[in-house]
Each structure stands twice: as C-alpha cells, then as structure tokens.
Amino acid sequence: MISSLPKWVNNLFENSLRPNVKVLFVSDISSQIKKVSFQGDISKMNFQVGYANVIRVSETEYRNYTVAHHDIAEGILEIIFYIHGNGVGCRYINTLREGDEIYISLPRGRNEYDPKVKQQFIFGDETSLGIACSFLPVLKQNGHQFQFYFELGEENKEAPGILGLENFTVFSKNGLFRNEKWIKDLPILKASDWQEANFILTGNVKSVQVFRKVLKETATGKILSKGYWLEGKKGL
Ligand SMILES: Cc1cc2nc3c(=O)[nH]c(=O)nc-3n(C[C@H](O)[C@H](O)[C@H](O)COP(=O)(O)OP(=O)(O)OC[C@H]3O[C@@H](n4cnc5c(N)ncnc54)[C@H](O)[C@@H]3O)c2cc1C
Incomplete structure (x- = not known):
C-alpha cells in the first residue's frame, strides 16, 4: 500500500x-x-x-x-x-x-487467524494492541491457548490491562527483541507444547525480523510476520 x-x-x-x-x-x-x-x-x-x-x-x-x-x-x-x-x-x-x-x-490484508491451531502466540508493540484486541474474543470463544507478548515504552505498560487483554507479558522496549540469545531463552520457546503454535509477529520491523529468525531455528509452528513500522521510514 x-x-x-x-x-x-x-x-x-x-x-x-x-x-x-x-x-x-x-x-x-x-x-x-x-x-x-x-x-x-x-x-x-x-x-x-x-x-x-x-x-x-x-x-x-x-x-x-x-x-x-x-x-x-x-x-x-x-x-x-x-x-x-x-x-x-x-x-x-x-x-x-x-x-x-x-x-x-x-x-x-491477510487473515492472521487459523482456527485449527490450538496455541496462538501474538507478539507486538503499541501499534499491535489493536490486533491483540481483535484476536482476544475469537481466541476465547474457540477455546485456544494463547499468549500475548508486548514490547512497550514505560508510560504504556498498563495499556494491555486497561484494554482488557488477558494472558499478556510486557517487556521493556529497550532492544531485548534484537538479542537472539535472550529471545531463545524466553519461556515460550522452551515449552515443548508451544513448538507447533502459530506465531503472529507484528509491530517494529526490526524486532519482528530478529524474532522470526530465532523462531525459524527453534520452533516448528507457522510464523506469520508483518512489520507495522520501520525506524526512519514513513508509512509502511
Ligand atoms: C497492517 C498495519 C496495521 C497497523 N495498525 C496500527 C494500529 O492499529 N495502531 C497504530 O498506532 N499503528 C498501526 N500501524 C502502524 C502505523 O501505520 C505506523 O506507525 C505509521 O508509520 C504511523 O504513521 P505516522 O504518519 O504517524 O508516521 P510516519 O510518517 O509513517 O513516520 C514518521 C517517522 O515516525 C516513525 N514511526 C512510525 N511509527 C512509529 C512508531 N510506532 N513508533 C516510533 N516511531 C514511529 C517512522 O519510523 C518515521 O521515522 C499499523 C501498520 C500496518 C502496516
């Protein structure tokens, strides 16, 4: 576009x-x-x-x-x-x-929801709170296991709770998701029952790229990645 x-x-x-x-x-x-x-x-x-x-x-x-x-x-x-x-x-x-x-x-755009996959993992930042809110009722209604991971600025850390999201973990937006080793140690990547999850990666293009690379090496599930913005670039 x-x-x-x-x-x-x-x-x-x-x-x-x-x-x-x-x-x-x-x-x-x-x-x-x-x-x-x-x-x-x-x-x-x-x-x-x-x-x-x-x-x-x-x-x-x-x-x-x-x-x-x-x-x-x-x-x-x-x-x-x-x-x-x-x-x-x-x-x-x-x-x-x-x-x-x-x-x-x-x-x-592309429908990111696959009803056949039991575990759904959604990653993003402030720009991804909307997709997370649109996912939540569908995931609950259809009995999925789901996890949201957000990288957020300090002033926005309460936002997922205020918006009524569930099963979320908030990380600081300080480059953690640029560190492949740190990503590999995330509990979600260590859990054997999450290996075949759908991984939906959104938000900052660079974080999405690094996370995707690690997932390709460590998980067997489907990876759907869509960067929402790129530093220094106008309007993705
Ligand atoms: C499919 C899709 C869905 C999206 N959904 C949402 C949504 O629901 N809510 C939402 O807020 N955004 C959403 N975005 C992201 C939004 O379109 C971009 O952030 C867009 O660049 C904002 O336009 P702008 O005019 O404010 O900044 P631009 O003119 O595009 O960019 C100007 C400068 O601001 C920087 N910039 C852009 N976005 C950010 C950011 N998030 N944080 C820090 N710097 C930034 C750019 O790198 C650039 O240097 C979505 C993007 C896509 C592709």
Missing part, C-alpha cells in the same frame, strides 16, 4: 476519499495511546483478524491502522492509536475530537 498519492490522483478520486465516519469518543489509555470510536456506515466492511484500514491523515497522505472492535449493527468501530510523536499520521490523530469526520477505507 502506498502511503501518499500525488495531488492529481487524489483530486481524481476525491469523491470516494471523502470523510465517511464521525468521531464518537476519544479515550486516553495512556499519555501516548488513544482509543477512538468512530460511527458511520460500515455495512460494506469485511472485518478479519489481521486486516488493516487506511486512514486519510492529510490531503495526500494515508496510514494503516487496525480495527480493534467493531459493531456492524451500531455502525461503530474502534481503533487504538499510538501517538509516537514523529509523523503526520499520529499528529493528525492527536487532533481528533468528538464530531470530527474522517475517511477510513475498507479493511484489507
């Missing part, structure tokens, strides 16, 4: 990129994490775990975000945004107030 469109392309499609949802509530989960509820006609949206929606964050720029919860009947969807402070997307989201109207695309 390209993150910006030339102005002339934008003008050509202007009508289909007009605001289609309205902000209902904004809640602060931490000083850097906001949960925003939007309302609109979402009846044509096909929500699957792992899909992302593109949000128009300026006249020509678009960014990917994950729907954490949705209610088709009420026309409501919720997204958890990390306000990291460096980009046009997070600055725009930080200005949103009740009643503002914005454009959110149809969801698309």
Whole structure:
C-alpha cells in the first residue's frame, strides 16, 4: 500500500476519499495511546483478524491502522492509536475530537487467524494492541491457548490491562527483541507444547525480523510476520 498519492490522483478520486465516519469518543489509555470510536456506515466492511484500514491523515497522505472492535449493527468501530510523536499520521490523530469526520477505507490484508491451531502466540508493540484486541474474543470463544507478548515504552505498560487483554507479558522496549540469545531463552520457546503454535509477529520491523529468525531455528509452528513500522521510514 502506498502511503501518499500525488495531488492529481487524489483530486481524481476525491469523491470516494471523502470523510465517511464521525468521531464518537476519544479515550486516553495512556499519555501516548488513544482509543477512538468512530460511527458511520460500515455495512460494506469485511472485518478479519489481521486486516488493516487506511486512514486519510492529510490531503495526500494515508496510514494503516487496525480495527480493534467493531459493531456492524451500531455502525461503530474502534481503533487504538499510538501517538509516537514523529509523523503526520499520529499528529493528525492527536487532533481528533468528538464530531470530527474522517475517511477510513475498507479493511484489507491477510487473515492472521487459523482456527485449527490450538496455541496462538501474538507478539507486538503499541501499534499491535489493536490486533491483540481483535484476536482476544475469537481466541476465547474457540477455546485456544494463547499468549500475548508486548514490547512497550514505560508510560504504556498498563495499556494491555486497561484494554482488557488477558494472558499478556510486557517487556521493556529497550532492544531485548534484537538479542537472539535472550529471545531463545524466553519461556515460550522452551515449552515443548508451544513448538507447533502459530506465531503472529507484528509491530517494529526490526524486532519482528530478529524474532522470526530465532523462531525459524527453534520452533516448528507457522510464523506469520508483518512489520507495522520501520525506524526512519514513513508509512509502511
Ligand atoms: C497492517 C498495519 C496495521 C497497523 N495498525 C496500527 C494500529 O492499529 N495502531 C497504530 O498506532 N499503528 C498501526 N500501524 C502502524 C502505523 O501505520 C505506523 O506507525 C505509521 O508509520 C504511523 O504513521 P505516522 O504518519 O504517524 O508516521 P510516519 O510518517 O509513517 O513516520 C514518521 C517517522 O515516525 C516513525 N514511526 C512510525 N511509527 C512509529 C512508531 N510506532 N513508533 C516510533 N516511531 C514511529 C517512522 O519510523 C518515521 O521515522 C499499523 C501498520 C500496518 C502496516
């Protein structure tokens, strides 16, 4: 997905990129994490775990975000945004107030949920809290064993609990997931019954790459990796 469109392309499609949802509530989960509820006609949206929606964050720029919860009947969807402070997307989201109207695309991407696999392991950072929230009800309903591992900044460590997530472990965001040896010693990789789990890796591209490399050497389960952002790169 390209993150910006030339102005002339934008003008050509202007009508289909007009605001289609309205902000209902904004809640602060931490000083850097906001949960925003939007309302609109979402009846044509096909929500699957792992899909992302593109949000128009300026006249020509678009960014990917994950729907954490949705209610088709009420026309409501919720997204958890990390306000990291460096980009046009997070600055725009930080200005949103009740009643503002914005454009959110149809969801698309790869379904990350395989109902046939008993153990499901989900790794990520602040940008992955949305996919974790969308996974949780499905995992509980279908009787999976599941574990969430998050690497989070100090100010965001309470966020998984506040969002109602379960079976999560929080790690400091200080490079632990760049250390192959340290990753190899994680309890989840030592547990024989987790060898054949599905490993869903999201968030920081570099952490995802290192974790994936270790998993390929140590586990037999399927690895689904999708980096959500890369240091120094605009809009993945
Ligand atoms: C499939 C998918 C689903 C996603 N779901 C979510 C979601 O639900 N919630 C969410 O908050 N994000 C989500 N993201 C990540 C989000 O799209 C990126 O973080 C995006 O770069 C934010 O755009 P921006 O304009 O704020 O920053 P950009 O203009 O894209 O980047 C500007 C600078 O900020 C840095 N940057 C970007 N993201 C981060 C970050 N997370 N932490 C620190 N620095 C960063 C970049 O490296 C760059 O240097 C998702 C991404 C993908 C691909």
